[in-house]
Amino acid sequence: METAAATGRTKDGLRRAVLGRRRERPDAERAAVAAALPDVLLGSGLLPDGGVVACYASLGSEPGTGPLLALLAERGCTVLLPVTHDGRDGGGVRLGWGAARVPAAGGPVPPGAAASPGPDLGPGALAAVELVVVPALAVDTAGRRLGRGGGYYDRALDDLRRRRGWLPPTVALLHDDEVLDAAVEPVPAEPHDVRVAHVATPTRLLHLDRS
Ligand SMILES: Nc1nc2c(c(=O)[nH]1)N(C=O)[C@@H](CNc1ccc(C(=O)N[C@@H](CCC(=O)O)C(=O)O)cc1)CN2
Numbered sequence: 717m718e719t720a721a722a723t724g725r726t727k728d729g730l731r732r733a734v735l736g737r738r739r740e741r742p743d744a745e746r747a748a749v750a751a752a753l754p755d756v757l758l759g760s761g762l763l764p765d766g767g768v769v770a771c772y773a774s775l776g777s778e779p780g781t782g783p784l785l786a787l788l789a790e791r792g793c794t795v796l797l798p799v800t801h802d803g804r805d806g807g808g809v810r811l812g813w814g815a816a817r818v819p820a821a822g823g824p825v826p827p828g829a830a831a832s833p834g835p836d837l838g839p840g841a842l843a844a845v846e847l848v849v850v851p852a853l854a855v856d857t858a859g860r861r862l863g864r865g866g867g868y869y870d871r872a873l874d875d876l877r878r879r880r881g882w883l884p885p886t887v888a889l890l891h892d893d894e895v896l897d898a899a900v901e902p903v904p905a906e907p908h909d910v911r912v913a914h915v916a917t918p919t920r921l922l923h924l925d926r927s
C-alpha cells in the first residue's frame with residue numbers, strides 16, 4: 717500500500733494515496749461505513765437534539781452521509797449543506813450554505829447522500845450552527861485535516877471563528893485507516909489550515925488534542 721511516507725508526505729501525495737484506497741473499497745463496505753457513522757456519532761454526545769448542523773452530501777467514494785443526514789432530519793435538526801462559489805461571481809472563493817433538501821423518509825436510504833442544498837442563505841447562515849461535519853481525506857491525531865485542496869473548508873471555518881469569536885465543534889468523517897498518528901505521519905499543515913476537534917470513523921469517535 718502506498719503510504720504518506722512513501723509519497724514524501726506532500727498534501728498531493730497523501731491525497732492520491734487516500735483516494736486510491738477509497739476507490740478500491742467494495743460497495744458492501746461503503747454501505748456498512750455509511751450505516752455505522754450515525755451510531756458512532758449518536759454515542760459521541762456531539763449531535764444536538766434539534767438545532768442547526770452543517771453537514772455535506774457525500775460524493776463518490778467519501779464515507780457516505782446518507783444515513784447521517786436522515787438521522788439529523790429525524791432529530792429535528794436544521795441541516796445546512798455547502799454551496800460552492802469558485803470566485804467567478806466576484807465574491808471570492810468561498811462556501812455558501814443552503815437548507816438541506818433530503819428525500820422523504822420511508823424508502824431505503826442510500827449510503828451516498830441524495831440531498832442537495834436549497835438557495836444560499838448568505839453570509840450569516842452559520843450564525844447559530846452547533847456542529848460542523850466536515851469532509852476530509854485524512855486527519856492526524858493533532859487535528860490537522862487534509863481536504864480536497866480547494867481551501868473551501870479552511871476559509872469557511874476561519875470565517876465562522878472570526879464571526880463568532882470561537883469555533884463550534886467540528887467533526888471529520890473518515891475510514892479508520894485515514895486517521896494518522898501525528899507523531900509518525902503528520903498531515904502536512906500550512907498556517908491557514910484550521911484543525912478539527914473530532915473524528916468519527918465507522919468504529920470510533922476520537923477527540924483530538926489540537927494543542
Ligand atoms: N461531499 C463534499 N462536498 C463538498 C466538498 C467535499 O469535499 N465533499 N468540498 C470541500 O471542499 C467542497 C467542494 N469541493 C469538492 C472538490 C472535489 C470533489 C471531487 O473531486 N469529487 C469527485 C468524487 C471523488 C470521489 O470519488 O471521492 C466527483 O464528484 O467526481 C468534490 C468536492 C464543498 N462541498
Ligand SMILES: Nc1ncnc2c1ncn2[C@@H]1O[C@H](COP(=O)(O)OP(=O)(O)OP(=O)(O)O)[C@@H](O)[C@H]1O
Binds near residue numbers: 868
Ligand atoms: N483562510 C484562507 N484564506 C485564504 N486562502 C486560503 C485559506 N485557506 C486556504 N486557502 C488557500 O486554499 C488553497 C488550498 O488549501 P488546502 O490545500 O489547505 O485545502 P484543503 O484544506 O485540502 O481543502 P478544503 O478546505 O476545501 O477541504 C491554498 O492555496 C490556500 O492558500
